[in-house]
Amino acid sequence: MGKRVAVVTGGIGGLGTEICKHLADSGCVVIAADLASRAERIEAFRAEVAAYGDAIRFEPLDIADFDACAALIRNVQNEFGSLDILVNAAGITRDTTLRKMTADQWHSVLTINLDGVFNMCRNVVDSMCERGYGRIVNISSVNGQTGQFGQTNYAAAKAGMHGFTMALAREVARKGVTVNSVSPGYCKTAMVMSMPENVRTQIVADIPVGRLGEPSEIARVVDFLISPDSGFITGANIPVNGGYFMDF
Ligand code: CAA
Numbered sequence: 001m002g003k004r005v006a007v008v009t010g011g012i013g014g015l016g017t018e019i020c021k022h023l024a025d026s027g028c029v030v031i032a033a034d035l036a037s038r039a040e041r042i043e044a045f046r047a048e049v050a051a052y053g054d055a056i057r058f059e060p061l062d063i064a065d066f067d068a069c070a071a072l073i074r075n076v077q078n079e080f081g082s083l084d085i086l087v088n089a090a091g092i093t094r095d096t097t098l099r100k101m102t103a104d105q106w107h108s109v110l111t112i113n114l115d116g117v118f119n120m121c122r123n124v125v126d127s128m129c130e131r132g133y134g135r136i137v138n139i140s141s142v143n144g145q146t147g148q149f150g151q152t153n154y155a156a157a158k159a160g161m162h163g164f165t166m167a168l169a170r171e172v173a174r175k176g177v178t179v180n181s182v183s184p185g186y187c188k189t190a191m192v193m194s195m196p197e198n199v200r201t202q203i204v205a206d207i208p209v210g211r212l213g214e215p216s217e218i219a220r221v222v223d224f225l226i227s228p229d230s231g232f233i234t235g236a237n238i239p240v241n242g243g244y245f246m247d248f
Pocket of ligand 1: 093095096097100140141142143148149150151154184185186187191192195196199
């Protein structure tokens, strides 16, 4: 197999950046798709991945826009001949108790975190099935497994994401395409660092390993799942949370 081609949504984000680097280290050409509007973060991303040269590229994308997702995927396929790997890592929070939540706070989180997964997968799934190969990884959250105070919107979207993962995994299992979720716990990202400090301190105290996760510790698992010899893992949800939530 030649160089595999990957698209990572939320590609310039806290987890996304590290995922892009790991996939490039594994020999993939990586397209980091993210909002065009945050010039400073795009520049910081470009600086951080400069050593990778052409192996990592930024492409503007609003994953809330179905047609824009279709266009990006079509362009990648036209340029490289295929799109082998899709990592849905775009996500936002609008934390507040349900009693205070506005319809806008609900819809923004569901649109980005869940509709975004549909918009990307719907546009890539036909070609992966036709070629008989594909790897889709959805970045969910421990809070989709446990619920979290102040996150009815986020927990619903993240739990929904894994339901989506299991259903799609069944639909494409005979076509060489795997679909899995990774559920990170609390990691050192801007999203977690912007939580109220006292809430974060309490959560870290409850994590058995006693610290926040490193984004690279999530990227490592994504890299494992997208490997060509991970074809027997599908419909799974891999927890990476320092023991914060244990299940069997
Ligand atoms: N469990 C139970 N009760 C709680 C609670 C908790 N965790 N937190 C607060 N309460 C109680 C308070 O004691 C308070 O009680 P009283 O009314 O009796 O005084 C009541 O609930 C309301 O609390 P607040 O006044 O603090 O509510 P708020 O509206 O000011 O803040 C919040 C609520 C914004 C949700 C805040 O608690 C918060 O930001 N929490 C963090 C949520 C979180 O973990 N987000 C994760 C972000 S990172 C991420 O999502 C990445 C990932 O995937 C892991």
